[in-house]
Amino acid sequence: MNAVVNQMARRPDLLCGAIVLSCLLILAIKLTFSRAKNVVAPARPPIRFFSQNAPVVDLFLGQLEQVERLRSMAEVSLVFIYAPWCAHSIAAREEVQKVAWRLSKEVQFIAINCWWHHGKCRKQQNLYQYPVIQLFYRRFGPIDYKGPFTAAYLERFIHRVITPLTYLPSRAILQDFLSYHEPGVVGYFEFNASPQPPGYIIFLTSALQALKRDYRGDVRFGVITSKQVAEAISVREDETVYMHRHFNTSLIFPRAELNFTSENICGWVYEHGESVLQWLQPHGAKSRLLEHELSKGAALLLFLPFDPLAPSQPLLQQIGDIALQYHTCDDGEWWERTSPHDSLWQTSGRPPLASAPCCNTVVLPRLDSFSRTHNVCELCLDQSAAVRPSEVQAPRCTFLQMEAALDSFYLKRHSFTHLLANSAACSNVINTYSPLSHFSACCKTLRPSFTPPPPPQEAAPLAPGPKATNITGLSCRTNKTLRFYLLDSTYTGHLQESLKDTLERFIWNYSVPYSPLKRHLVGASVPKSLDSLIREVTTASFLSTVMDPEKDVLLFYYTQWCGFCTVLNHIIIQLAQLFQGNGKFTVARVNVARNDLPWEFMVDHFPTFLFFPRDRKQLSVKFPEGLPITLPNLVRFILQHSNVLQRAGTRAGLLQEELRRLQVEVRLLQRAREQLSQQLSQLWKEKRRLSLHAQALESHNAELQQQGQHLEVLYQEKNQQLLDTVSKLQALADASESLLAENTLLKILLASIREKAHPEASTERDFTGERPEQDLKNHEHS
Numbered sequence: 001m002n003a004v005v006n007q008m009a010r011r012p013d014l015l016c017g018a019i020v021l022s023c024l025l026i027l028a029i030k031l032t033f034s035r036a037k038n039v040v041a042p043a044r045p046p047i048r049f050f051s052q053n054a055p056v057v058d059l060f061l062g063q064l065e066q067v068e069r070l071r072s073m074a075e076v077s078l079v080f081i082y083a084p085w086c087a088h089s090i091a092a093r094e095e096v097q098k099v100a101w102r103l104s105k106e107v108q109f110i111a112i113n114c115w116w117h118h119g120k121c122r123k124q125q126n127l128y129q130y131p132v133i134q135l136f137y138r139r140f141g142p143i144d145y146k147g148p149f150t151a152a153y154l155e156r157f158i159h160r161v162i163t164p165l166t167y168l169p170s171r172a173i174l175q176d177f178l179s180y181h182e183p184g185v186v187g188y189f190e191f192n193a194s195p196q197p198p199g200y201i202i203f204l205t206s207a208l209q210a211l212k213r214d215y216r217g218d219v220r221f222g223v224i225t226s227k228q229v230a231e232a233i234s235v236r237e238d239e240t241v242y243m244h245r246h247f248n249t250s251l252i253f254p255r256a257e258l259n260f261t262s263e264n265i266c267g268w269v270y271e272h273g274e275s276v277l278q279w280l281q282p283h284g285a286k287s288r289l290l291e292h293e294l295s296k297g298a299a300l301l302l303f304l305p306f307d308p309l310a311p312s313q314p315l316l317q318q319i320g321d322i323a324l325q326y327h328t329c330d331d332g333e334w335w336e337r338t339s340p341h342d343s344l345w346q347t348s349g350r351p352p353l354a355s356a357p358c359c360n361t362v363v364l365p366r367l368d369s370f371s372r373t374h375n376v377c378e379l380c381l382d383q384s385a386a387v388r389p390s391e392v393q394a395p396r397c398t399f400l401q402m403e404a405a406l407d408s409f410y411l412k413r414h415s416f417t418h419l420l421a422n423s424a425a426c427s428n429v430i431n432t433y434s435p436l437s438h439f440s441a442c443c444k445t446l447r448p449s450f451t452p453p454p455p456p457q458e459a460a461p462l463a464p465g466p467k468a469t470n471i472t473g474l475s476c477r478t479n480k481t482l483r484f485y486l487l488d489s490t491y492t493g494h495l496q497e498s499l500k501d502t503l504e505r506f507i508w509n510y511s512v513p514y515s516p517l518k519r520h521l522v523g524a525s526v527p528k529s530l531d532s533l534i535r536e537v538t539t540a541s542f543l544s545t546v547m548d549p550e551k552d553v554l555l556f557y558y559t560q561w562c563g564f565c566t567v568l569n570h571i572i573i574q575l576a577q578l579f580q581g582n583g584k585f586t587v588a589r590v591n592v593a594r595n596d597l598p599w600e601f602m603v604d605h606f607p608t609f610l611f612f613p614r615d616r617k618q619l620s621v622k623f624p625e626g627l628p629i630t631l632p633n634l635v636r637f638i639l640q641h642s643n644v645l646q647r648a649g650t651r652a653g654l655l656q657e658e659l660r661r662l663q664v665e666v667r668l669l670q671r672a673r674e675q676l677s678q679q680l681s682q683l684w685k686e687k688r689r690l691s692l693h694a695q696a697l698e699s700h701n702a703e704l705q706q707q708g709q710h711l712e713v714l715y716q717e718k719n720q721q722l723l724d725t726v727s728k729l730q731a732l733a734d735a736s737e738s739l740l741a742e743n744t745l746l747k748i749l750l751a752s753i754r755e756k757a758h759p760e761a762s763t764e765r766d767f768t769g770e771r772p773e774q775d776l777k778n779h780e781h782s
Contacts, residue, residue, distance in 0.1 A: 046060045046113055046115075046116045047060060048060050049082060049089075049093065049111060049113060050096075050097065050111055051097065054100055054101070055100045055101065055104035055109060056080070056096065056100050056111050057108075057109065057110045058111045058113075059110065059111065059112040059113065060084075060113045060116070061113065061118070061119050062112060062113050062116045062118070062120055062121040062122055063112070063121075064112065064119070064120040064121040064124060065120060067079060067110055067112060071108065071136055073108065074107065074108030075106075075137075075138060075162075076106065076107045076108070076136065076138075076158070076161060077107065077108040077110060077135070077136045078096075078107055078108070078109050078110065078133065078134070078135050078136075078158065079110045079111075079112065079133070079134045079135075079136070079142070080110065080111040080112070080131060080133055081111075081114045081121070081125070081127065081130065081134070082111060082112070082113060082115075082130055082131045083113070083114065083115040083130040083131075085115070086130040088131060088149065089130050089131040092131050092149035095149055095150055095151040095154060096109070096133075096151075096154070098151040099151050099154050099155045099158065103155065103158060106162060107158060107162070114130070115130075131149070132144070133145040133149075133154070135157075135158065135161045137162075137164070137208055140205060140208050143161060143208065143211055143212050144212065145215055146215045147215045148281065152307065155308070156308035156309060157211075157215055157217070160211055160217040161208070164204060164207035164211065164221060165187075165203070165207055165221050165222060165223045166220065166222040167222070168186065168222045168223065169229070170229060171228075171229055171232050174186070174222070174229055174232060174233070175232075177220065177222050180220060180320075181246075181276045181277055181316075181317075181320035181323070181324070182218045182219065182220050183219045183220070183243065183245070183274060183275065184219075184222065184243070184244040185207075185219060185220070185221050185222070185241065185242070185243050185269055186223070186241070186242045186243075187199075187222070187223050187224070187240070187242075188223075188224045188225075188230040188235050188238065188239070188240045188242070189238065190225065190227070190238045197238070197239060198239070199239040199260060202260060203221070203223070203262075203265065205262035206262040206263075206265035206269075207221035208262075209262050209263065209265075209266040210269065210270075213266065213270065216279055218275070218279070219269055219273060233250070235252070240252060241253035243268075243272065243273065245272075245273070246274060246276060247274055247327055248274065251272055253268060276320055276324060276484065277316075277319065277323055277484050277486050278293075278483070278485050278486065279486050280301075280485050280487050281488070282487070293483070293485065296483060297481055297483060298481060299482070299485055300482045300483065300484050300485065300507070301485050302484065302486050302503075303488075303489040304316065304486065305489045306486075306488045306489070306490065315499070316486075318500045319484070319486070319499075319503070322500065322503055322504060323484045326482065326484075326507060519598070519599075521539045521595075521597070521598075522539065522594075522595070522596045523539025523540055523594070523595045523596060524538050524591065524595055526541055533573065533576045533577065533580065534573070534587050534588065535588040535589075536589060536590075537555065537588045537589065537590040537595070538590070539595045539597065542595075542597060542601070545586070545588055546601075546612055547612070547617050548586075548614075549614060549615055549617065550584070550614055551583075551584055551614055552584060552585045552586070552611070552612070552614050552638070552642045553586045553588055554575075554585075554586070554587050554588070554609060554610075554612075554634075554638060555590060555610045555611075555612065556568075556572055556587070556589035556590070556607065556608075557592055557603050557606055557608040557609075558589055558590075558591060558606055559591060559592060559593040560593060562606045562607060564606075564607060565607045568607055568629060571629065571630065571631050571634065572587065575631060575635070578635070578655075578658070585642070592606070603622075607629070608622065608623070609622070609629070609634070609637075611623070611637065611641050611642075613641055613642055614643075621637075621641050623637055631662060631666075632659055632662065636659075639655070
């Protein structure tokens with residue numbers, strides 16, 4: 001640094017030049033960036049997203065402050081938040097416009113562009129996806145719509161928001177309301193003098209809270225204002241919330257324990273409610289929705305065409321009736337909901353099934369000492385709190401069954417010895433809910449109304465379709481309890497229209513101890529040639545090939561996407577060639593990506609080898625995972641578990657000798673491979689060195705070429721300078737010659753002048769040789 005300062009002090013001209021160059025550089029950069037601002041084009045202002053004729057207020061500039069003003073002018077408002085570039089927003093725009101044309105007189109439709117960066121919506125809202133549909137009922141909201149963006153589903157949801165409560169003026173309408181399969185919640189309020197009772201708004205808000213939790217609105221809310229109608233469900237007090245349940249006893253909201261708020265009412269409904277049918281709505285992308293539901297137990301998936309705007313759903317009604325039959329544990333007459341004026345309703349003054357018992361299954365452990373398909377333990381919930389053991393007509397449970405039930409469920413507060421001491425088949429169990437706090441735990445034997453089909457060894461036809469009451473109580477089975485799921489076939493599939501008898505027969509054949517149903521397996525076509533070296537197994541040929549009792553079979557599980565499976569092909573071919581001609585041994589493979597197998601023969605990773613010995617197929621052996629998959633290891637594994645090959649002594653000796661020879665060849669091949677790899681490594685290093693040397697020579701040649709060009713330019717410049725110098729010297733030579741001639745003439749002229757002026761002096765001077773020269777110098781000086 002000091003050297004630089006000293007150099008600048010000696011050469012101030014360099015310092016001035018550096019300062020000037022720095023100023024020029026800064027000025028050039030500033031001019032460049034000032035001109036670059038004109039290169040980036042400003043964003044185009046947004047335009048209307050919806051059609052001008054559509055009854056939708058389109059705030060395409062993101063005017064969030066206008067939304068509140070427009071909402072205050074309507075009873076119900078729908079806000080559609082979109083991004084103009086979003087494909088989902090563009091697709092939903094047409095559906096929203098269809099709904100807007102139908103409901104524009106009842107609902108205020110507002111659309112706002114939440115992507116325009118100058119708008120307040122973009123600055124104040126943090127959205128991670130588009131579009132977003134929100135509904136507002138007066139001052140309540142937002143209620144997010146999370147269903148499919150179709151006009152029918154959206155219009156149905158808007159109707160639920162417009163009328164969150166159903167008015168029930170008569171017993172017939174109340175019966176029809178409670179006859180639906182969805183849970184029904186009824187509020188009783190007396191409209192006397194005041195326009196609205198104090199608790200009515202809270203109950204209305206709880207219905208809107210339920211819509212926020214479930215866009216389908218499966219929980220139906222109704223309101224009763226007549227005392228005579230309320231007495232039909234045994235409700236007599238004003239501001240009472242009643243929840244009807246099909247299986248368990250219906251409940252009344254416990255105002256003494258919980259505050260009468262909309263959040264508490266909504267939470268209480270979803271905590272104690274029952275769902276006969278459950279809808280599933282896959283969103284079309286990769287999802288684990290079905291995995292979460294199927295992990296709960298056996299599931300029955302029903303794909304049906306569903307019209308949300310249809311006044312009635314006959315197909316859904318049939319499925320709901322079958323589900324109610326399946327879950328009902330009452331052995332009495334099942335209430336048919338086809339008649340709106342049922343005699344049982346009129347005589348009892350309340351809906352049937354209001355006090356019907358419910359069966360909750362107790363899962364028993366895997367014990368071989370008793371059957372899990374006939375005697376099962378269950379919990380029967382009864383409204384009566386004073387159930388005596390002697391009054392319950394139920395079969396006695398075995399020691400192991402009752403102990404398993406007590407240990408696996410919440411009956412641990414009643415010891416098993418207490419039950420034995422009282423010789424009780426049922427016992428009262430304290431429940432957390434009050435006032436209906438006593439229920440009974442019982443065991444019963446499932447008594448089918450027909451002769452069960454024979455065991456699966458014989459090909460038996462499907463069981464005949466039973467009557468409607470024959471499937472009642474089948475949900476009390478343990479690991480076969482079905483859950484009913486519904487999916488809209490508009491997006492997921494199709495279901496035939498007439499299914500009542502077929503569905504009942506299917507459920508019955510599934511529930512019997514020896515089910516004649518078989519799993520549907522997807523498989524590839526059987527290959528034409530069966531005489532190949534390696535047998536290709538499919539779903540159809542699996543049992544005939546692998547389970548052949550006369551042959552030992554080594555089955556190779558692979559998939560087309562498994563890279564390591566492809567690497568093992570040469571080992572499988574060598575193994576098949578080694579055992580070629582042995583009629584008691586088969587090498588087979590199965591592509592499990594294209595062929596379904598029974599669950600007991602599936603594997604969890606690939607590649608996998610399973611050996612099925614003859615006459616002992618149930619003792620199949622898996623190739624050890626920690627052992628390398630090589631030909632010697634496979635041969636040793638086969639010889640170890642095959643009785644046929646062990647008995648063939650001569651053949652085994654030959655195989656051992658062949659195995660030793662193969663091991664020697666393998667070692668030689670490994671050594672050759674190592675040597676080859678070393679040579680290849682050396683060649684690669686030499687090639688790398690030569691390539692680096694070539695690159696260095698090329699760079700050096702380029703530098704020499706640049707220097708040669710530079711010297712050529714210098715030579716041209718020096719040659720030009722020499723030519724200029726020669727021309728100048730020639731001019732000086734010419735000028736000197738002319739001056740010499742002139743000087744000679746002047747001397748002659750001067751001499752002649754002198755001779756004329758001083759003839760004697762000139763003569764004398766000429767003799768001496770001195771004077772004339774001095775006179776000439778004086779003359780030149782003058």
